[in-house]
Amino acid sequence: MTTSMIQPQMTDEVAMAIAQGRPVVALESTIISHGMPWPRNAEVALAVEQAVRDEGAVPATIAVIDGICCAGLSPAQVERLGRDTDVVKAASRDLGACLVRGQTAGTTVSATMRIAALAGIDVFATGGVGGVHRGEGMDISADLTELSVTDVLVVCAGVKSILDIPRTLEMLETLRVPVVTYGANEFPAFYTPHSGIDAGERFDDPAQIAAARSANRRVGMTTGMLVANPIPAADALDAQEIGATIEASLAAAEAQGITGKDVTPFLLGRLNEVTDGTALAANIALVLNNARLAARIAVAGANPGVWA
Template structure:
């Protein structure tokens, strides 16, 4: 198996058995404008460190899978318009082609697993797309086969959340919700769905993951962490905005990997920056919880 290139900080932490948290990089390459993207990426790393864990931002740089980026590499991902977006299925092509790529949830999970990192924080995961039950994110299938715990703010609001929850159950992926009964909806704390086990303690989540491994489950684990109350957007408002943005994407023929960046851009424009602020707040919140789970 290929071993990712690791920063000295990450390699030392793993060798010493210290807690490490993987972080994805499409938030840098495709999720936010420059220079906010790089600033946020480095700030999220600092959140992980403040909780006693070591951050490992994951990407592919010139065909080399990396776990732990330098500030110069983070800047490159944020500024270079030639950086591609890679899911797990794209990793082989990126490596063979010497490409530089921001990694989605599925690709980050795959590289984290190869590096020996078991906990990963992101914003939201992909899932089943609205109106098309056959359009399912590779994030879900990667969760079904890769033993990495993923902390997120739920499924991205632009997706079909109830069907995504059903798919997670079908794929045998354990789900926990931190500090709440309702499964969150990314920008909002309550999606109207109940899913998985409520856990109020990071140590409880760590114990469930250990038990999953003990019985040989062979899957990842999803931890849904609601956005902080002060940063949440009203569900009705964000829902209407998403519906309008989806209709616009359809009219303009935007499909595949380009849909999510387009929708996030439209949401940020319509909400006058509040969606981006909420996105940043929830990513930091998820990094904090992931670090506490890793420490536990």
């Protein structure tokens, strides 16, 4: 027996855009539910949606609401994600359990990709993707394996700087996920454009990225594509200072026995506290920057003959 795939519930705006072949950009919701305090979380979510609209695309914030996968949220749903304390955090592996239990969940990169693909959305903007954690353990984010099997283009500011960037890029290569960097020869490190790691493939035009995506599909690639978009220099943090802060925060997490999916929110919260809010400001700036680039890629890809 086969089971038909779930069609996510969509707002009229998102459903109409998809039906008409207009550009749509998916947005994740853990930034609302677990990434920032109320009411800043909701304010940022709505600002990111507006940034997508300003570039000519339609935003579709992804979440699970009362056990229903949603592509596009109302302002009331955004507020609920930002205020309610019973909202869970869901990666792709958690979606089935959330649906059965009727839970409301903020979706991580992997879960957002899965729901976006079900809705027929090709482009997704986030802050940073997960990856291979530092140290000798086997803590590897599901974001990487989701990129290997789900045909969605993901725009980010690189992998989160608390991770092992070289090993993450090696894993993406093993999983044959195309990785490109926008407008730079150096792969970005989330809060800073500088990681000391060669960018590999570089493109300077969103239309070129859309064309590369189309070419990947034409040769039979079925993976996602990762687009690394460096944080603007004016919003970036000092690479050495943030590196030292991350190392100290990782040591604190280990000392407190914090492991698994609890590590990232702990570290991000500690970084914001130690940097007197500058880490949060940088995070917001890079998310907005990624949303704009994702919208430009989606607009270029919606042109006939580019996004095949």
